[in-house]
Amino acid sequence: QLSKNFYSKSCPKVFDTVKSVVRSAISKERRLGASLLRLHFHDCFVKGCDGSILLDDTSSSRGEKTAGPNNNSVRGFEVIDAIKSKVEAACPGVVSCADILTIAARDSVVILGGPFWDVKLGRRDSKTASLSAANSGVIPSPSSTLSSLISTFQAQGLSAKDMVALSGAHTLGKARCISFRDSIYNDSNIDSSFAKAKQRNCPRITGLGDNNLAVLDFKTPEKFDNNYYKNLINKKGLLHSDQVLFNGGSTDSLVRRYSQNDKTFDSDFVAAMIKMGDINPLTGSKGQIRKNCRRAN
Numbered sequence: 001q002l003s004k005n006f007y008s009k010s011c012p013k014v015f016d017t018v019k020s021v022v023r024s025a026i027s028k029e030r031r032l033g034a035s036l037l038r039l040h041f042h043d044c045f046v047k048g049c050d051g052s053i054l055l056d057d058t059s060s061s062r063g064e065k066t067a068g069p070n071n072n073s074v075r076g077f078e079v080i081d082a083i084k085s086k087v088e089a090a091c092p093g094v095v096s097c098a099d100i101l102t103i104a105a106r107d108s109v110v111i112l113g114g115p116f117w118d119v120k121l122g123r124r125d126s127k128t129a130s131l132s133a134a135n136s137g138v139i140p141s142p143s144s145t146l147s148s149l150i151s152t153f154q155a156q157g158l159s160a161k162d163m164v165a166l167s168g169a170h171t172l173g174k175a176r177c178i179s180f181r182d183s184i185y186n187d188s189n190i191d192s193s194f195a196k197a198k199q200r201n202c203p204r205i206t207g208l209g210d211n212n213l214a215v216l217d218f219k220t221p222e223k224f225d226n227n228y229y230k231n232l233i234n235k236k237g238l239l240h241s242d243q244v245l246f247n248g249g250s251t252d253s254l255v256r257r258y259s260q261n262d263k264t265f266d267s268d269f270v271a272a273m274i275k276m277g278d279i280n281p282l283t284g285s286k287g288q289i290r291k292n293c294r295r296a297n
């Protein structure tokens with residue numbers, strides 16, 4: 001039901017408007033591109049791509065922002081607010097927050113050197129968020145095994161190949177010590193000098209330096225490219241869930257292929273992003289077009 005030309009009559013300026021705000025945000029802080037891409041992922045995996053992650057807590061219900069996988073971790077909400085207010089000024093009541101997330105994620109990839117694709121649009125916004133759904137395990141954890149990664153994505157209608165391609169998003173951005181401590185101290189399939197270097201800014205003791213950051217792709221953390229896969233081949237994946245993709249299992253061959261062929265990675269990443277953006281959208285008369293992405297109308 002989603003379509004590429006959904007706003008061509010009702011808000012033709014939406015693409016330029018989103019792009020200009022994303023561009024200026026990224027020019028102030030490159031990491032924001034990574035953060036916006038991740039927001040779209042964490043939206044789509046909880047109740048579908050319905051903007052639910054953007055809702056603030058209310059007096060009667062807690063939203064998804066403080067769920068385990070999101071708390072003190074997801075970011076970029078101010079950028080979405082800035083986009084929304086510009087888009088509302090141009091076309092009031094027309095463009096959903098869920099679609100803004102989709103476009104902003106795509107633009108982030110492009111601005112940081114990745115492939116362009118036409119996004120499908122026409123999602124509407126949910127009226128509620130779900131803390132319990134966000135905490136239910138639908139968002140994969142960094143300690144996941146390969147088979148659990150495959151099944152979490154399968155549960156969303158995404159294949160193992162989609163999962164491996166989408167994990168390539170970790171070519172950008174940062175993770176907290178709490179997310180990779182286990183892997184750098186306890187994993188065996190990790191380059192020892194790489195692990196040692198990471199240990200310097202991530203103490204072994206739980207509670208010490210939990211929020212210290214490290215880049216997910218130590219080679220080009222601010223450029224969208226296939227170095228993530230090259231790192232995995234060299235046993236320099238930061239998260240346990242990264243390195244399991246190249247650990248003697250069924251996904252080794254894909255990691256090898258993406259590490260050798262940037263174009264194949266780009267096209268599989270794009271195909272998987274479009275599939276992810278198709279997860280359970282609200283369309284027709286379902287949901288609403290929020291005026292403010294942080295609350296239902």
Ligand code: HEM
Nearest residue numbers: 034035038041073140141142166169173174175176179241
């Ligand atoms: C395959 C399963 C995945 C797992 C287990 C996973 C886990 C994580 C973790 C633990 C972090 C660091 C969070 C923190 O410490 O604060 C992270 C960051 C990130 N993830 Fe994933 N992720 C997965 C898939 C994806 C997908 C599908 C995307 C997007 C398409 C994505 C995009 C990102 C980005 C861009 C960052 C950096 C964000 C920033 O710097 O603000 N991840 N991920």
Ligand SMILES: [Ca+2]
Nearest residue numbers: 043046048052
């Ligand atoms: Ca959602």
Ligand SMILES: [Ca+2]
Nearest residue numbers: 171217220223
């Ligand atoms: Ca990179």
